[in-house]
Amino acid sequence: MEPEREETILRFRRxxxxxxPRNHTQIxxxxxxxxxxxxxxxxxEVITAILVRLPVKYLLQFxxxxxxxxxxxxxxxxxxxxxxxxxxxxxxRKLLLETEKRRLIKRSHRHFSVSxxxxxxxxxxxxxxxxxxDPKRVVAIEGSVDGLICYSIGYDLVLWNPSTRKFxxxxxxxxxxxxxxxxxxxxxxxYDEALDDYKVLAIFDENCKCHVDAYNLKIKIYxxxxxxxxxxxxxxSEMIYYGSGKLLNGKLHWVTxxxxxxxxxxxIDLVDEKCRKVEQPCYGVENYFLTLGVLGSDxxxxxxxxxxxVWVMKEYGVKESWTKLYTIECPYRVLSPPxxxxxxxxxxxxxxxxxxxxxxxxxxxxxxxxTNIDVYVDADxxxxxxxxxxxxxxxxPMTQH
Numbered sequence: 001m002e003p004e005r006e007e008t009i010l011r012f013r014r015x016x017x018x019x020x021p022r023n024h025t026q027i028x029x030x031x032x033x034x035x036x037x038x039x040x041x042x043x044x045e046v047i048t049a050i051l052v053r054l055p056v057k058y059l060l061q062f063x064x065x066x067x068x069x070x071x072x073x074x075x076x077x078x079x080x081x082x083x084x085x086x087x088x089x090x091x092x093r094k095l096l097l098e099t100e101k102r103r104l105i106k107r108s109h110r111h112f113s114v115s116x117x118x119x120x121x122x123x124x125x126x127x128x129x130x131x132x133x134d135p136k137r138v139v140a141i142e143g144s145v146d147g148l149i150c151y152s153i154g155y156d157l158v159l160w161n162p163s164t165r166k167f168x169x170x171x172x173x174x175x176x177x178x179x180x181x182x183x184x185x186x187x188x189x190x191y192d193e194a195l196d197d198y199k200v201l202a203i204f205d206e207n208c209k210c211h212v213d214a215y216n217l218k219i220k221i222y223x224x225x226x227x228x229x230x231x232x233x234x235x236x237s238e239m240i241y242y243g244s245g246k247l248l249n250g251k252l253h254w255v256t257x258x259x260x261x262x263x264x265x266x267x268i269d270l271v272d273e274k275c276r277k278v279e280q281p282c283y284g285v286e287n288y289f290l291t292l293g294v295l296g297s298d299x300x301x302x303x304x305x306x307x308x309x310v311w312v313m314k315e316y317g318v319k320e321s322w323t324k325l326y327t328i329e330c331p332y333r334v335l336s337p338p339x340x341x342x343x344x345x346x347x348x349x350x351x352x353x354x355x356x357x358x359x360x361x362x363x364x365x366x367x368x369x370x371t372n373i374d375v376y377v378d379a380d381x382x383x384x385x386x387x388x389x390x391x392x393x394x395x396x397p398m399t400q401h
Contacts, residue, residue, distance in 0.1 A: 048072065052082045055092065056163040056386045079388045083146055086385045091115045095339065096128065096141065096149065096162075097350070097381040109139075110373055111162065114383065117355065117368045118342040125372045131160055131167040142200075142244045143189030147387025150189035150200060157187070157200060159224070159391035162384070165400050168391040170222055173202060173229060188245020188252035192270040198224040198391075199270050201232075201252060203241045221273065227393060232273055239266060248294050249316050253278060255290045263290045265301070281311050281322030293337020295347070300337055308335050310347075310360075326360040339381055350381055 051059065051073065059082070063070045072078055086092045093114040110125040117123050130139065130151055137154035144150070151158045160167035183204040192199055200222040217239065219232040238258055245252030251267040258264060265278040283303045291302040298312040308328045315321035328335060328351075336350035342357075349356045351365070358365050 048078070048081075052078065052085055056388060059388065060164065073388070079390075083385075083387050083389060086147070086387055089385075090343075092386045093340065094384050094386070095348075095381055096144070096384055098139075098141065111384075112370065114340055114348070117348065117370070118346065118357065121369065123368055123370045125370050127372070128162055130162075131158055132156065132169065140244075141382045142187040143247060144382045144384040145189060145191050145198070145247055146389045147385050148189075148198065148389055148391055149382065149384055150187065152185070152187055155185075157202075157222075159189075159198070159200075161387065161389060161391055163386045164388060164390070166390055166392055167400075168224075168393075170200065171227065171229065173204075173220055186241045186243065186245070186254065188247070188254070188268070190245070190247040190250070190252050190270050193250055194271045195223075195225070201245060201268060202229075203254075205240070219268075224391070224393070232268075235275060239264075241266070243292065246292050246294050246299070248297070248299055251276075253292055253299060255292045263288070265290070265292065279317075279319035281319070281324070283309065291335075291337055293339075295338040296341060302335060302337055304335070310338060312338075326358070326363060328358065328363075328365075336381060340383060 051062065054062075059073050063073050091113065094111045095114050095117070096109060096111045098109055109128045109130055111128045112123050112125045130153075132153050134153060137156075138152075140152045142150040142152050142157075147161055147163055149160050149162060151160060155172070157170040158167055159170065186203045188201040188203075190199055190201075191197075202220045202222070203217070205217040217235060219235050220229045221232050222229050239256045240258075241254045241256050243255060245254055245268070247253075250271055251269050253265060253267045256264045256266045263280075265280055267276050267278050268274070269276065278299070280301065285303070285305045288303050288305040291304065293300040293302070295312055298314060299316065300313075301311045303309045303311065308330050310325045310328070311322055312325055313322050325338075325347075330351065339348040339350075341347050345360065347358050347360060349358060351358075355368055355370060356365050357368060
């Protein structure tokens with residue numbers, strides 16, 4: 001029996017030498033011979049369907065996963081699909097506003113979640129450092145569309161995506177230096193769906209000291225795809241435009257006054273680039289002041305006199321559809337246009353230099369608590385959504401703040 005036992009031991013040792021040591025960290029084999037251990041692969045359409053539902057901050061990280069994912073997330077189709085999901089997601093809406101420590105001193109920008117304002121006890125505001133930060137120049141928010149924000153910084157215009165931190169400085173208006181000091185500027189920013197292009201309108205006239213007459217009114221329009229300005233000929237020179245243009249239904253809207261006349265509302269269509277008059281409601285008062293806004297998919301107007309009436313146009317272009325939502329007893333011009341509505345119908349305003357949520361059913365107002373915010377809040381607040389839309393042309397070097 002002894003020789004047989006020695007032979008058995010020798011065979012066991014030879015078999016042990018041929019056997020590879022087991023590594024517990026090794027990924028199981030994916031060979032066709034061992035189908036039970038194959039790592040499953042999701043179809044491309046499923047991967048895309050998952051990614052388009054994610055916030056921008058994660059998608060920017062996932063660009064580093066592979067060249068394929070980078071190309072996918074950067075593609076125009078993906079950007080537009082992601083944009084449609086963001087536009088319908090209430091949690092991805094942000095409010096951007098300008099604040100001050102004291103009046104006209106140390107101005108800064110903050111942004112925070114709109115849904116948090118309505119549904120959480122405390123909302124945290126976050127600092128937002130816009131590009132080309134120059135404390136010597138006045139910064140104003142001129143409009144927002146598809147996640148892009150248009151800033152005027154002094155006499156410069158910048159398109160910026162705060163979600164991706166990419167921005168583009170627009171070419172100047174080619175005005176003489178002395179003209180920039182004499183003109184009063186008003187801007188509007190929107191999207192031309194027919195051309196799939198973003199446009200900026202600059203309206204300026206020489207009437208910067210007197211609000212009675214309008215002289216030498218000019219309108220220039222900028223196309224992002226051509227990266228150039230051109231003059232718009234279809235204008236009414238007797239009009240005086242106020243504030244930033246409000247975008248709705250592919251048109252930019254302004255409150256206007258006519259020389260020796262009253263208040264009006266004008267629109268400029270971004271597709272055919274024609275100026276048109278917008279019919280107003282019958283306010284029933286005299287000596288009032290108008291402020292224009294957009295509430296959801298409706299044009300809104302504040303009529304301020306001894307109190308402020310909030311009107312909305314339920315059916316665009318139909319005068320009879322103007323409806324007065326509610327009245328707020330407040331002093332002259334201390335209320336912003338309605339910014340957005342909660343699912344329960346509450347409406348967000350900036351009232352008396354603070355954020356205010358109004359219930360139009362009973363007129364009650366509440367004031368959400370916001371941390372990391374300064375004393376004064378500018379009434380020119382702007383909503384924007386998270387997006388991957390890039391303001392930089394494909395043949396331009398990428399600029400990131």
